[in-house]
Amino acid sequence: MKPYTRSIIDLFDGKRRYLIPLYQRQYSWREDPQIALLWEDIERAVERIETDRSALVPHFMGAIVINQVKTYGKQVQAYEVIDGQQRLTTFQLLLAALRDVAADNGSSYAAEVGKYLLNDGVMEAPEEERYKLWPSITDRRAFVKLIDPIADLNAIAGLAEDDELVGKLATVAYSAFRRRILNLVTIGGGYQEGRLEILFEALKEGLAVVSIELEGGDDPQTIFETLNSRGVALSPADLLRNFIFQRAKSLGQSDGSLNVDKLYEKHWLPLDRQVWSQEASRGRQKRTRLDWMLTDHLAMQIGDIVSIEGLFANYRKWILSNAPFPSVTEELESISATAAIEQRLFTPKDGDPVGRFGRMADAFDVSTAMPLAIYLATEPTVLPRLGGAFEALESYILRRDTCGLTTKNYNRFFVALITRLRECDGDKVDELISYLSGRTADLDRWPDDAEWRRNWIMREQYANARQPRLRYILEGIERAKHTSLTEDILIRSALTIEHIMPQKWQTAWPLPGMAGLREEEYGPELANLVRSRNSAVNTLGNLTLMTQALNSTISNGPIAGKIAAIKANAALALNRELHGYEQWDEDSIQERGAALFEVARTIWLAPQRAELLGIGMGANSERNNLPTPFPLDGTKCRFIYAGNEYQACIKDGGLIVDGFDGKQASFSAASVAVTGTSRNGWNDWHLQMDDGSWVLANDWRKKQVSTSAMSTEPNAGSAA
DSSP: OEEEEEETTGGGOSSOEEEOOTTSOOOOOOIIIIIHHHHHHHHHHHHHHHHHGGGOOOEEEEEEEEEEEOOOTTOOOEEEEEEOHHHHHHHHHHHHHHHHHHHHTTOTHHHHHHTTTBOOSOOSSHHHHTBSEEOOTTTHHHHHHHHOTTSOGGGSOSOOTTOTTSOOHHHHHHHHHHHHHHHHHEETTEEOHHHHHHHHHIIIIIEEEEEEEOOTTOOHHHHHHHSOOSSSOOOHHHHHHHHHHTTSOSOOEETTEETHHHHHHHHTGGGGSHHHHSEEEETTEEEEHHHHHHHHHHHHHHTSOOOSTTHHHHHHHHHHHHOOSSSHHHHHHHHHHHHHHHHHHHSOOTTOHHHHHHHHHHHHTOGGGHHHHHHHHHOTTTGGGHHHHHHHHHHHHHHHHHTTOOOTTHHHHHHHHHHHHHHOOSOHHHHHHHHHHTOOSTTTOOOOHHHHHHHHHHSOOOOGGGHHHHHHHHHHHHHHHOOTTSOOOOOOTTEEEEESSOSSOTTTSOOTTOTTOOGGGOOHHHHHHHHHHHHHHTSGGGEEEEEHHHHHHHTTOOHHHHHHHHHHTOOSHHHHGGGGOSSOSHHHHHHHHHHHHHHHHHHSOOOOHHHHHTSTTTHHHHHTTOOOOOOOTTOEEEEEETTEEEEEEEETTEEEETTSOSOBSSHHHHHHHHHSSOOOGGGTOEEEOTTSOEEEHHHHHHHHHHHHHHHHSTTTTOOO
């Protein structure tokens, strides 16, 4: 590389062009502090000229890095800007403001300064090549309007004027410079040509940058990373973007613009939009959605944890060490695919399994699952069963949360699962369900129905920080309760979590014998009743959804009025069912909790441990080499799902489901046929017994295995 010391004027002297690649970030200098600091440097140079011109030494203002672009025929000599686009753009805006102030006052310096803004003479594409600086598409319209006010903006390739990406800071910087120049050249209310002449001299002699021109063997990215931009720090996404596009070498230019810009327009320009610049929190960290998306992308690709702080360094190492893509185009296509999935995750749409998982992940604060979610949604072999994959993952997370199990291992657990699925040659969704179902430790197990039911009914679930999770659960139950006979209710954000029996129940909902007693005066029996009620109040059976207005009106009201108000204003199935309760106490709460659980277990499937072992009771059955029990032909079955009842009959070791063609090979296959999702059908279907009663298929199977195991024991059934 060759370094040259050049003044602000020298940078633009002669017929030349600086091309800002689209992958460079948008112009971002603001009046405070960047413009103000630059102007202070200019004022000091002016003061030195006025004090002692002979002692003037150029003030160093940093460095720019440029790479010469091959040009042919009539094309104007061009340089790609590797680093320094903020300075170069700012200098052009400064010169434009100086030219316009001079023109307004009839100064010959207007034409002189104009030579450093626009090229003239023979050019191949004068519409673009006449500009000394050709900014990226986001700043082009505003920049051209300032540099060349008579230009036909409709002929300038760029974004529509009302596009959210159109830069506005160039206009702000120009106005800031114009005000300052006017103030400098005006004394006693009158224009002073001499002051403008000194200002021009200061730009020509008093301020300088180092212009580093790269040669064939120089690495633009390495040089870029070692230089600091003045005032505006580079984000991990900025560094990563430059690293990617600076490896798209030797693409040259056409029609006055760099060819690498086409790659940028297709793959990265969409990531510059506002939706990706919004801040999002993960734990205690706040970053832009773009930074988080790129972190998830790398974690998904390498199957390992990636910190936001180490994003760029780890990405660079992965690319240079592993060369995972044949070209930058494929690398960008991979990022675009991840971005498309992540956008579906944080802007969910009804009916999209990716969006539903995104809603759940947001409610339960499990961003650690994002890399796995991206892998599942971008893996072609998973797509036919993507809904089932996400249902299993959602159930795993939701059931563990309800049971109070830890999340501290999630980040490593989920990324390790990506590697396992990637290496699986069989059905990856089956492998996902099998692996999750096979976990047995507190650290990573998927709770079965028995464990989940205990915690659902008895464990306190309510806390302020948990309200989004509880709302997600209750909304899911509400939707499942809708049938073809009920109205389609749109659940809006105004609904809040409400305790049917209030948390502060002591005044309006007192226990018998409490009246007139202080807490320390409670006897053992009453104290136990109080503790029991305090615990019951925060369980799921006592929680519902209602509008904020109704919530505020009846929050801590007396029992009779509160229940009546809920019944009178009930639109949700969750609340209409309260008509069946004459009173509301701990027994009512537990009864409702059990009823809600029966709906929940049809939504959030259980682990398939029994089926994975190939036998109902696991190790006990396997030890005795017992066959998997299955109901006899002719046994009637039923499954209630989303408010609808489905009937079937056992025939030849399978199920014939009413309304569905063919025979289903298993209970789970029958459940898939009905719901379209992967489920453990033993926990869905009920069997009709000889006495007319209905028994859950899994409970029937456990009893059959237990009986068979006893019959194989020595002396089973003997009177010993």
